[in-house]
Amino acid sequence: MTSTVSPVTPVIENTHELVISATDLSKRFGSYQAISHVSMQVRRGQAFGLLGPNGAGKTTTVRLLNHVISPDNGEVLLFGEKMTAHRADRLRTRIGVQTDTNVYENLTARENLMFWARLYGLASRERKARVDEVLDIMGLAHRARAQAGSFSKGMRQKLAVGRAILHRPELLFLDEPTTGLDPQASAELISHLEDMVHSFNTTLVMCTHQLAGLADLCKDVGFLVGGRMEASGPVEKLVAERWPGHHVRISLGAESDELLSRARTHLQDESAGISCEIKADRTLHLELPDESFTEGVIASLVAAQFPIRSVVPVTYSIKDLYFDIASTTGEVAA
Amino acid sequence: MNFQRVLTVAHKDLVEVVRNKQAMFPMLVIPVGLAVMIPFGIIVMGSDPTMPTSAFGLSGLIDQLPKGILPPDLSESQKMVYAFTVYFMAPVFLLIPSMSATVIGSSSFVGEKERRTIEGLLYTPVTDRELVLAKIIASLVPAIVITWGSFGAYVFIVDTFASPVIGEHYFPTANWYALMFLVVPLLAFLTVALIVAVSGRATSSQGAQGVSFLVVMPMILLTMGQTTGIMLFSTTVALVFAAVLVVVDVVVFYAVAGIFNRERILTKLL
Ligand SMILES: Nc1ncnc2c1ncn2[C@@H]1O[C@H](COP(=O)(O)OP(=O)(O)OP(=O)(O)O)[C@@H](O)[C@H]1O
Ligand SMILES: [Mg+2]
Numbered sequence: 368m369t370s371t372v373s374p375v376t377p378v379i380e381n382t383h384e385l386v387i388s389a390t391d392l393s394k395r396f397g398s399y400q401a402i403s404h405v406s407m408q409v410r411r412g413q414a415f416g417l418l419g420p421n422g423a424g425k426t427t428t429v430r431l432l433n434h435v436i437s438p439d440n441g442e443v444l445l446f447g448e449k450m451t452a453h454r455a456d457r458l459r460t461r462i463g464v465q466t467d468t469n470v471y472e473n474l475t476a477r478e479n480l481m482f483w484a485r486l487y488g489l490a491s492r493e494r495k496a497r498v499d500e501v502l503d504i505m506g507l508a509h510r511a512r513a514q515a516g517s518f519s520k521g522m523r524q525k526l527a528v529g530r531a532i533l534h535r536p537e538l539l540f541l542d543e544p545t546t547g548l549d550p551q552a553s554a555e556l557i558s559h560l561e562d563m564v565h566s567f568n569t570t571l572v573m574c575t576h577q578l579a580g581l582a583d584l585c586k587d588v589g590f591l592v593g594g595r596m597e598a599s600g601p602v603e604k605l606v607a608e609r610w611p612g613h614h615v616r617i618s619l620g621a622e623s624d625e626l627l628s629r630a631r632t633h634l635q636d637e638s639a640g641i642s643c644e645i646k647a648d649r650t651l652h653l654e655l656p657d658e659s660f661t662e663g664v665i666a667s668l669v670a671a672q673f674p675i676r677s678v679v680p681v682t683y684s685i686k687d688l689y690f691d692i693a694s695t696t697g698e699v700a701a
Numbered sequence: 702m703n704f705q706r707v708l709t710v711a712h713k714d715l716v717e718v719v720r721n722k723q724a725m726f727p728m729l730v731i732p733v734g735l736a737v738m739i740p741f742g743i744i745v746m747g748s749d750p751t752m753p754t755s756a757f758g759l760s761g762l763i764d765q766l767p768k769g770i771l772p773p774d775l776s777e778s779q780k781m782v783y784a785f786t787v788y789f790m791a792p793v794f795l796l797i798p799s800m801s802a803t804v805i806g807s808s809s810f811v812g813e814k815e816r817r818t819i820e821g822l823l824y825t826p827v828t829d830r831e832l833v834l835a836k837i838i839a840s841l842v843p844a845i846v847i848t849w850g851s852f853g854a855y856v857f858i859v860d861t862f863a864s865p866v867i868g869e870h871y872f873p874t875a876n877w878y879a880l881m882f883l884v885v886p887l888l889a890f891l892t893v894a895l896i897v898a899v900s901g902r903a904t905s906s907q908g909a910q911g912v913s914f915l916v917v918m919p920m921i922l923l924t925m926g927q928t929t930g931i932m933l934f935s936t937t938v939a940l941v942f943a944a945v946l947v948v949v950d951v952v953v954f955y956a957v958a959g960i961f962n963r964e965r966i967l968t969k970l971l
Contacts, residue, residue, distance in 0.1 A: 435823045436964045456703070456826035464824035469817040471713065473720040485709040486825045530821070 384411045385447065386538050386570040392431055392441035394594075401427050402438070402594045409587075411537075412568040414560070416575060416585030418689060423591040425574040426466055429540050432572070433464055445538065460487060463536030465544060468523040472516030476507050476526055479515055480533060487534035497533065504559055505529040506552055521547040528556065535567070542574045553577075557584055578686040588685060592696045598688075606683045609691060613655045614681035615664070620674025622649040630673050637667050652681070706827050707835045714809045714839030721808075728804055728847060732797045736851035737858060739793070743785055744862045775867070782866050786859050787874055794855075794880065798848040798889040803917055806840035806896035807909035814966065815906055823963050830958040833897055837954070840893040841886070848885050852877075879939035887946035891953060892917050898957040902965075 387409040394402040402424045409415045417425050430436045432443055434450040443450065450458055470479050480498040489497060502508045505525040510518070515526060524547045531539060541560075545553040561584055563569040573585060581588075582602050589599035598605055619626055630651060631643045641660065644652045655661065661678070668675055718724065771780055813819040822832070859872045873881075896913045903909035 433824055435820070452828075456828050459824065459826040462824070464821075466820060466824075467817065469821060471717065471818060472816065473717045474713070478716070482709060482713045483825070486706055486827060488703075488705070488826070527821070 385409070386411050386413075386445065387432060387572070388444040388447075389432060390442050392428070392438045392443070394427060394431060394436065394438050400594060402431065405441075405591070405594070405596045407589055407596060407599060409570055409572060411570050412564060413587055414564045414571040414573065414585045416573055416581055416588040416685075417591060418575065418578070418588055418685070419591035420693060424594040425591055426542055427594075428591065429464070429466055429542055429572070429574065433459075433462065433540065460534070461537045462540070463531035463534060463538070464540040465527045465531035466540070466542040468520065468527045468547070470515045470518075470523055470526050470530075473514060475512050475514050476502065476518070476522075477511040479526055480530055483530040483533050489534055501529045501533050504532075506555070521549060521552065524548060525552065525556075532559075532563070536569070538570045538572075539563070540572045543576065544573065545575065545577050560584060578684070578689055582685050588688075590689065590692045592693060595696075597692050597696055602685055602688070605688055609688060610654075610683050613658045613660065614683075615653050615655065615661055616646070616679045616681050617651040617653065617664075617668070618649070618676045619651070620676050626673070627651065630668065633668070633671055633673070634664065638663065702828075702831060702834070703826075707831045707838065710822075710827060710832065710835035711838040711842070714836065715842060717812075718805055718809065718839070718843055724804065724808060728801050728843070731800060732847050732851040733854070735793050735797060736855045740786065740790060740855060740858050741862065744782055744858070744866070772871075779867055782863050783871070786863050786872060787877075790855070791877070791880060794848060794852060794885065795888060797851055798844045798885050799892045799917060801847045802840050802844035802889045802892045803896060803910060803913045805843050806836070806893045807900050807903070807913050808906045809839050810836045810897055810900045811903050811906040811909040819966060823966070829961045829963065833894075833958045833961050834954070836897050837890060837893045840896070841889050844889045844893070845886050848889070849881065852881055875936045876939055879936050879943065883943035884939065884946065887943055887950055890950045891946065894950070894953045894957050898960065 385408055387407065389408070390406045392402055392405045393400070405424075405428060407415075407428075417428065419425055427436070431438050432445070434443065434455065445458055446461065448454060448458060471482070474482065477498060480501060481494065484494045484498055499508070499511075502511050505528065507522065507525055507529065510522065515523065518526065524544070528541060528544045531541065539560075544560075545556060548556060557580070560571060560573075564571055564584070571585075575581060585602070587599070587601050588605070590597045617630075619630060627645050627649065631645060634641055634643045634651075634653070638660070640656045641664070642654045646652050653664065655664065658680075661680075665675065665678060771783060775783060813822065827835075856873055860870060864870050864872065895917055896909070899912045900906075900909035903912060
């Protein structure tokens, strides 16, 4: 794969191109094994969510992928190329990274962005317009002339994210970009990122603890726990593998133990392939081979005169996956 | 090497230095003290015939000067003023750029680490060499500007108070031009390059300054001793000395850029 791609106009055709391909990365700090045998692949135009508890190695992974620290073992290809010293500056022009919120405090918001725009080689005609545009996107336009040292935490965060997207990178790394943002700013940022991914085919790798609504942006996720990639792939596939079949929750008119266990026995005797569990909230949790089984189950309970109050389909989210993986690996986030 | 990026980083650093009033103040006060107050005092008092020159311990030094380098037909007090302004102040003007460069150099580079802005910079297309050069320029420019500013003030003092004593406008002499416009920038470059090398390992700017002084000062003192010895006599020798410095600067720069290590900078910081 040659790099005929210019930094500002991403190629749309080749959507299967691997933008990140990391194999078997390991990194040790002193005696602490921070990353163990991590592999990951991200295609062009994909939004990849990197999840995991504090200290799992997310930021370290971003640093390794960007080659600001080098792995003890393993290899990283970006745009099909290995980041070597003499290719680094060319490859980095195509990448935007935000890993912290540290900005130049003595410079104004605009000066901070202008500095970055020059470093990434934006043409001087374009520079000013683009900086204004990013200030606007990040909601900082009215404070553009204030020194960044006077900014609140969230404003610094916005500036740091702004500088990562400034040069319209083909590949964007964001490390907890919504932390510290107010709900509206956070929603606006996510929607801007969706736009970058869908309209400009930007490839996004995002570390986050913000699981709610994440699946709308990141169709693919990786779970890092204790420096290992415990699971990775499309969210739907991971959920379907972990919780196969169709799940419904049934609450009965009365919540007596006796009634619940009678209903469970009834269902299990009645039809094969159904597993039934009584949950702590005194509902019946059913795993069915697929959705079409629901009617039969209801009919059979009604026929046996069980008082049904509600039947609700259960869907599993990234959050459920997160807790499931964290707990099975013994590193539950508090 | 992409010079737009080098200049961008250097310019950013310069803006930061100028806006940092606390750092600027001592950097302006010390050179003014050295370049203005000392000569002012010595000239005014030294030219007073009622004051014995031996009071300053200078007459002994004048006796040690090689024969023939002082203009003939000068009285004792004229000799003292001439020798002091032309020869004895020269080393001071090697000290000023080195001191300023040490202060700015250690804060410009380690400052990025202290304020944790360095990581963001390491993700940009800036190469190690560009970064090292930018940091050197950013420390070099203020150091040279301060030195030249002090030199301007010094020329004014000498011309106002010493020229009347000697009876003609004799300053600056040719060796001073070589000193100011060749040796000072080259020596400041060397100082800063060494500081960047040292501060690649330091995590606080105070630490970097301390270590820098330890590394740089013996070198400066050695050079000062050598330089004054050489520069006293001929401008040609000063030019040769400057040429040698150019070579040393280039070698040191590539060595420093070579040992610059992104990963160590980042992980030692965390
Ligand atoms: N330079 C370093 N020296 C020593 N240990 C380090 C260094 N950098 C990271 N680590 C360790 O590696 C582990 C992973 O750190 P990392 O910052 O990647 O976690 P993270 O997943 O980003 O966590 P968080 O969600 O809190 O941001 C941590 O235990 C951390 O202490
Ligand atoms: Mg992190």
